[in-house]
Amino acid sequence: MRRIINRRPDRLGTLLLGALPFLILAALYVTGSALRLAENPNDKLLPALSSIGDAIVRFAAQPHKRTGEVVLWLDTLASLRRLALGLGLATLAGLVVGVLNGLIPYVRAGFAPFVAALSMVPPMAVLPILFIVFGLEELSKVMLIAIGVAPYLMRDLALRVEELPAEQLVKAQTLGASTWQIVLRVVLPQVLPRLIDGVRLSLGPAWLFLIAAEAIAASEGLGYRIFLVRRYLSMDVILPYVAWITLLAAAADLGLRALSRRAFPWTRAGRA
Amino acid sequence: MALLSVRDLWKEYAGQPVLERINLDVEPGEFCTIVGASGCGKSTFLRLLLSQERQTRGRILLDGDPLPDDPGPDRGVVFQRYSVFPHLTVRENVALGLEFRAAPLLGRLFGSARRRALEEADRSLECVGLHHAAAKYPAELSGGMQQRLAIAQALALKPKVLLLDEPFGALDPATRGQMHELVTRLWREDRMTVFMVTHDMKEAFALGTRLLVFDKVRHDPQEPAAYGATITYDLPLNDTSSIPVHFLERQKVPQCLTA
Numbered sequence: 001m002r003r004i005i006n007r008r009p010d011r012l013g014t015l016l017l018g019a020l021p022f023l024i025l026a027a028l029y030v031t032g033s034a035l036r037l038a039e040n041p042n043d044k045l046l047p048a049l050s051s052i053g054d055a056i057v058r059f060a061a062q063p064h065k066r067t068g069e070v071v072l073w074l075d076t077l078a079s080l081r082r083l084a085l086g087l088g089l090a091t092l093a094g095l096v097v098g099v100l101n102g103l104i105p106y107v108r109a110g111f112a113p114f115v116a117a118l119s120m121v122p123p124m125a126v127l128p129i130l131f132i133v134f135g136l137e138e139l140s141k142v143m144l145i146a147i148g149v150a151p152y153l154m155r156d157l158a159l160r161v162e163e164l165p166a167e168q169l170v171k172a173q174t175l176g177a178s179t180w181q182i183v184l185r186v187v188l189p190q191v192l193p194r195l196i197d198g199v200r201l202s203l204g205p206a207w208l209f210l211i212a213a214e215a216i217a218a219s220e221g222l223g224y225r226i227f228l229v230r231r232y233l234s235m236d237v238i239l240p241y242v243a244w245i246t247l248l249a250a251a252a253d254l255g256l257r258a259l260s261r262r263a264f265p266w267t268r269a270g271r272a
Numbered sequence: 273m274a275l276l277s278v279r280d281l282w283k284e285y286a287g288q289p290v291l292e293r294i295n296l297d298v299e300p301g302e303f304c305t306i307v308g309a310s311g312c313g314k315s316t317f318l319r320l321l322l323s324q325e326r327q328t329r330g331r332i333l334l335d336g337d338p339l340p341d342d343p344g345p346d347r348g349v350v351f352q353r354y355s356v357f358p359h360l361t362v363r364e365n366v367a368l369g370l371e372f373r374a375a376p377l378l379g380r381l382f383g384s385a386r387r388r389a390l391e392e393a394d395r396s397l398e399c400v401g402l403h404h405a406a407a408k409y410p411a412e413l414s415g416g417m418q419q420r421l422a423i424a425q426a427l428a429l430k431p432k433v434l435l436l437d438e439p440f441g442a443l444d445p446a447t448r449g450q451m452h453e454l455v456t457r458l459w460r461e462d463r464m465t466v467f468m469v470t471h472d473m474k475e476a477f478a479l480g481t482r483l484l485v486f487d488k489v490r491h492d493p494q495e496p497a498a499y500g501a502t503i504t505y506d507l508p509l510n511d512t513s514s515i516p517v518h519f520l521e522r523q524k525v526p527q528c529l530t531a
Contacts, residue, residue, distance in 0.1 A: 270411025
């Protein structure tokens with residue numbers, strides 16, 4: 001018998017093992033739900049899969065009775081828009097500030113301590129300020145995501161730029177490069193893959209800030225809907241919404257990873 | 273006139289001299305190999321020649337003018353590691369310098385101009401025997417091939433001076449021998465001026481036309497860092513009779529840090 005650290009599952013085994021926790025969770029849910037419903041048919045805590053299915057049809061396939069809009073798509077569109085704008089702003093700020101902080105010693109001396117302090121401000125603590133300054137509309141939600149994620153991206157990227165070997169920067173200069181050309185041809189191409197990784201890792205916090213902002217002040221959005229139907233204990237709506245958010249986040253993560261691999265083939269060169 | 277003149281050069285770090293009283297005149301086409309124990313300032317000297325660092329005192333003149341404040345295309349360099357850009361293919365690595373020169377704003381050429389730069393890069397790669405790997409990324413190359421690439425890249429802009437900082441220190445002996453042949457051939461063809469720092473005395477004797485030994489001449493037993501190193505031997509290598517016997521016998525560098 002080989003030691004367990006030396007044994008590896010084959011492809012099918014990997015797939016099955018990966019699926020196992022999901023299947024166990026589903027089985028536990030179905031059993032628990034059946035047990036509770038057998039005791040009390042009006043139980044709302046663990047609704048049967050059929051009532052969850054009904055809710056999905058109601059929210060995702062039928063127009064709302066009063067507004068005439070399909071609620072799930074309305075919410076999804078609103079949330080994704082805020083998320084994309086917020087993350088886009090944060091990415092842009094992270095790129096500009098990160099590269100400058102990492103590459104130019106004078107900028108770093110003047111700006112890095114400030115960014116470090118900024119990143120310690122809990123974004124949720126400034127949410128009231130954002131509501132006061134930017135109003136209760138879209139801008140404050142976008143800004144919360146941007147402010148919440150940008151400092152991390154700035155610092156992460158600055159560290160990546162600083163990690164570039166000094167030899168590379170000297171070498172580029174001996175090839176006649178100006179500072180600007182070094183930024184364009186040496187620094188940016190090498191840190192963009194790290195930026196994409198940083199954005200991937202920021203997806204979790206970004207969703208957190210989005211849903212928090214929507215929970216407090218919004219008239220549509222995935223987070224808004226969850227907190228709205230919470231008043232009626234509508235687990236049949238909350239559960240599929242949570243699953244849908246998870247799915248969207250996972251899709252964004254996979255999409256960014258695929259983009260990174262496709263756009264930067266050199267990051268995997270030389271690895272078996 | 274000397275291509276490179278060094279006059280009374282000092283370099284201190286935090287008040288402690290690393291190099292002191294360096295004087296040197298190097299004619300065009302000389303191949304200077306620099307040896308010395310670790311910590312004797314060989315690489316510091318190279319960094320000064322690169323303008324990567326500034327001297328504390330003294331002057332370095334290139335073609336009669338003070339050295340520019342920044343590293344530039346007049347002085348090419350090959351480091352032991354990290355000399356090539358991992359995100360560019362072999363061919364793009366060599367063409368990069370041509371692109372920097374031709375496209376100040378974007379640092380990138382397009383269309384036929386780019387094609388011409390890549391063709392020129394291919395010719396350089398042929399000189400160092402790397403044309404078969406032109407489309408690969410550096411991470412896919414062996415250590416020796418990466419250094420070949422670094423040399424081709426450094427020579428693409430035809431620098432006045434080529435600076436080599438222990439370029440073959442990380443290579444196995446066989447590959448190192450091939451690299452010696454390559455460097456000797458390229459140097460003969462172009463007659464460029466070369467400074468090469470090395471730990472390997474055999475290498476220093478085999479490649480150079482002139483050997484510079486860095487060592488400390490003054491020692492303070494109470495404070496070993498009180499004095500810096502200087503050039504203790506400056507030997508022409510065309511004529512082996514001028515080489516002190518103990519060099520050839522020991523094939524070893526004087527130990528400046530054991531004092």
